[in-house]
Amino acid sequence: MKLxxxxxQVPDTSGKVSVKPDGTLDRASMQxxxxxxxxxxxxxxLQLKDACGCKVVAFTMGPPxxxxxxxxxMAMGVDExxxxxxxxxxxxDTYATSQILAAAxxxxxxxxxxxxxxxxxxxDGDTAQVGPQIAEKLHLPQVSYVGAIEKNGDxxxxxxLLEDGYMTVKVRTPCLLTCVKELNTPRYMNIxxxxxxxxxxxxxxxYDALKDHPLIDAETIGLKGSPTNIYxxxxxxxxxxxxxxxxxxxxxxxxxxxxLAAKHLI
Amino acid sequence: MDFNLSRExxxxxxxxxxxxxxxxxxIAAETDRTHEYPRETMExxxxxxxxxxxxxxxxxxxxxxxxxxxxxxxxxxxxxxSTGDIVAAYALCADPIAAYGTEEQKRKYLPMLTTGHKMGAxxxxxxxxxxxxxxxxxxxxLEGDHYVLNGSKIFITNGYVAEVFVVFAMTDKSKGTKxxxxxxxxxxxxxxxxxxxxxxxxxxxxxxxxxVFQDCIVPKENLLGQEGKGFRIAMAxxxxxxxxxxxxxxxxxxxxxxxAIQYTKSRIQFGxxxxxxxxxxxxxxxxxxxxxxxxxxxxxxxxxxxxxRPFTKEAAMAKLFCSEHAMKTTTKALQLFGGYGYTNDYPxxxxxxxxxxxEIYEGTSEIQRVVISANxxx
Numbered sequence: 001m002k003l004x005x006x007x008x009q010v011p012d013t014s015g016k017v018s019v020k021p022d023g024t025l026d027r028a029s030m031q032x033x034x035x036x037x038x039x040x041x042x043x044x045x046l047q048l049k050d051a052c053g054c055k056v057v058a059f060t061m062g063p064p065x066x067x068x069x070x071x072x073x074m075a076m077g078v079d080e081x082x083x084x085x086x087x088x089x090x091x092x093d094t095y096a097t098s099q100i101l102a103a104a105x106x107x108x109x110x111x112x113x114x115x116x117x118x119x120x121x122x123x124d125g126d127t128a129q130v131g132p133q134i135a136e137k138l139h140l141p142q143v144s145y146v147g148a149i150e151k152n153g154d155x156x157x158x159x160x161l162l163e164d165g166y167m168t169v170k171v172r173t174p175c176l177l178t179c180v181k182e183l184n185t186p187r188y189m190n191i192x193x194x195x196x197x198x199x200x201x202x203x204x205x206x207y208d209a210l211k212d213h214p215l216i217d218a219e220t221i222g223l224k225g226s227p228t229n230i231y232x233x234x235x236x237x238x239x240x241x242x243x244x245x246x247x248x249x250x251x252x253x254x255x256x257x258x259x260l261a262a263k264h265l266i
Numbered sequence: 267m268d269f270n271l272s273r274e275x276x277x278x279x280x281x282x283x284x285x286x287x288x289x290x291x292x293i294a295a296e297t298d299r300t301h302e303y304p305r306e307t308m309e310x311x312x313x314x315x316x317x318x319x320x321x322x323x324x325x326x327x328x329x330x331x332x333x334x335x336x337x338x339x340x341x342x343x344x345x346x347x348s349t350g351d352i353v354a355a356y357a358l359c360a361d362p363i364a365a366y367g368t369e370e371q372k373r374k375y376l377p378m379l380t381t382g383h384k385m386g387a388x389x390x391x392x393x394x395x396x397x398x399x400x401x402x403x404x405x406x407x408l409e410g411d412h413y414v415l416n417g418s419k420i421f422i423t424n425g426y427v428a429e430v431f432v433v434f435a436m437t438d439k440s441k442g443t444k445x446x447x448x449x450x451x452x453x454x455x456x457x458x459x460x461x462x463x464x465x466x467x468x469x470x471x472x473x474x475x476x477x478v479f480q481d482c483i484v485p486k487e488n489l490l491g492q493e494g495k496g497f498r499i500a501m502a503x504x505x506x507x508x509x510x511x512x513x514x515x516x517x518x519x520x521x522x523x524x525x526a527i528q529y530t531k532s533r534i535q536f537g538x539x540x541x542x543x544x545x546x547x548x549x550x551x552x553x554x555x556x557x558x559x560x561x562x563x564x565x566x567x568x569x570x571x572x573x574x575r576p577f578t579k580e581a582a583m584a585k586l587f588c589s590e591h592a593m594k595t596t597t598k599a600l601q602l603f604g605g606y607g608y609t610n611d612y613p614x615x616x617x618x619x620x621x622x623x624x625e626i627y628e629g630t631s632e633i634q635r636v637v638i639s640a641n642x643x644x
Contacts, residue, residue, distance in 0.1 A: 071273070071277070075277050188284060189280070190281070190313070190314045191314060191316060191319055191328035191334065192323070194274055197274070197277065198274065
């Protein structure tokens with residue numbers, strides 16, 4: 001059994017966010033962090049590793065400095081990293097990204113008892129699409145919004161957290177799970193793992209390594225090939241101060257109802 | 267000459283900064299107020315390999331170097347000097363056992379102090395033997411297969427939480443420092459007891475106590491090193507320990523500087539943030555300068571130790587400089603906070619109280635000057 005985790009570097013939202021003229025994020029000028037939901041996915045895999053002793057492999061697509069993030073994950077206990085990096089892949093949207101990640105996972109070798117863990121969504125795009133799209137491309141059963149996992153033999157019993165309740169789902173491996181923050185508390189790096197993090201195996205997949213994979217369509221990858229294009233990125237103006245109506249009489253409630261109706265809120 | 271930290275040291279700093287922000291900072295004021303030993307934090311630090319960081323891997327430690335230890339203590343002390351102190355004092359027990367212990371002693375005690383999560387302590391100081399360790403009154407007499415210890419030790423950091431102690435006692439009083447021997451003592455040995463818990467000006471979370479030996483039976487095989495070599499073991503251990511205290515003092519100064527920067531940027535007086543006044547800027551510049559200098563001295567001493575080169579003078583210089591800078595920085599930072607700094611609504615008064623001890627323990631500032639000048643060929 002192998003456990004795969006897909007991870008992404010995202011802008012550190014506690015710092016400055018800048019946008020390039022083409023509307024995409026200027027990632028090079030921003031501090032980055034590991035996408036928070038992805039850390040829950042990593043922790044889920046590491047907990048399963050602690051219980052079963054299997055191998056955890058983290059996959060990321062990004063510029064070469066993304067290796068630093070993979071080393072941090074190795075310092076938490078991840079065993080191997082796969083860095084997918086090529087200019088041809090730059091600017092990919094979710095459709096393109098999921099092709100590339102799926103091809104990378106398939107190239108590495110996906111077996112019957114393997115599990116792929118993804119974060120629910122990344123805090124930069126907030127689409128929640130890449131995990132499910134990888135599952136579709138690899139023809140894997142998928143469960144999204146996973147808040148609890150229990151492994152019994154080759155099946156997993158997982159709890160999907162929904163807005164109005166939860167759903168318990170039984171799924172066979174190989175499968176893909178997208179993880180939410182309620183699933184666990186990610187561990188810290190630890191000194192022992194830090195000291196061997198840079199000795200753990202790191203595989204780099206460049207364009208040539210993946211371009212002939214059947215899942216890769218050269219026409220639909222990278223910024224140019226991505227079906228979605230960013231028209232404009234901007235920082236929305238701060239919301240103005242709210243308006244407070246005071247009074248408990250009929251005319252105040254009528255006024256309130258009138259304002260809400262004018263905004264088509266009621 | 268490369269002033270960059272290695273990739274591994276950078277990761278250790280990042281991990282410790284995250285840990286300190288999430289686990290230490292939120293309880294630092296409460297720890298100071300209640301005087302409670304932060305036991306849960308220590309359990310986590312054992313799990314992360316911070317306690318036991320320098321112990322070789324084959325004995326359950328992380329096998330990291332002295333610089334890694336300094337970085338951990340520095341980061342913890344930015345928010346809670348008590349936590350940094352406990353970690354620094356722990357090393358004074360684990361390190362001499364790793365350095366001078368027999369294979370049997372290392373196999374028995376180092377796993378207890380690492381994977382066994384048992385706290386360690388170092389017991390040298392006595393009521394009448396502070397800087398002058400040769401005047402120790404605690405005696406150890408060999409009787410058959412064991413030593414009998416009588417006497418007491420004071421100001422023992424981790425005193426009432428530690429389970430393993432490195433204790434110094436006179437095996438031959440007539441020989442002065444050459445009559446001192448070191449022992450590994452467990453808190454369960456017959457005749458061992460914990461005396462008075464000290465109430466201190468600062469470091470309220472760090473458990474300080476008197477340790478009493480009344481016909482305390484210590485197995486003969488628990489002699490650490492040879493008879494009469496205890497003073498050398500103590501001095502060498504304190505050389506390394508001074509790097510830890512330098513790192514602790516550096517962390518306190520850095521923490522106070524960060525608080526001062528944040529406060530002076532938000533405090534408006536005379537129509538602008540007080541950080542815009544030259545007096546504030548010059549004060550903060552001096553603090554920054556001292557932190558940078560202290561960091562270079564501390565890391566230099568740590569790297570020399572890791573390389574197996576002499577570092578006695580460098581450790582003394584780092585400890586002296588950082589502790590005096592911590593005191594200056596916290597005092598000046600409190601002044602910048604004005605009346606608010608004097609209240610416990612802000613951490614500055616705690617940092618100032620915590621800083622003072624760094625000029626005293628593990629060798630006073632005066633003793634550091636003795637050590638430095640003794641290494642100048644005068």
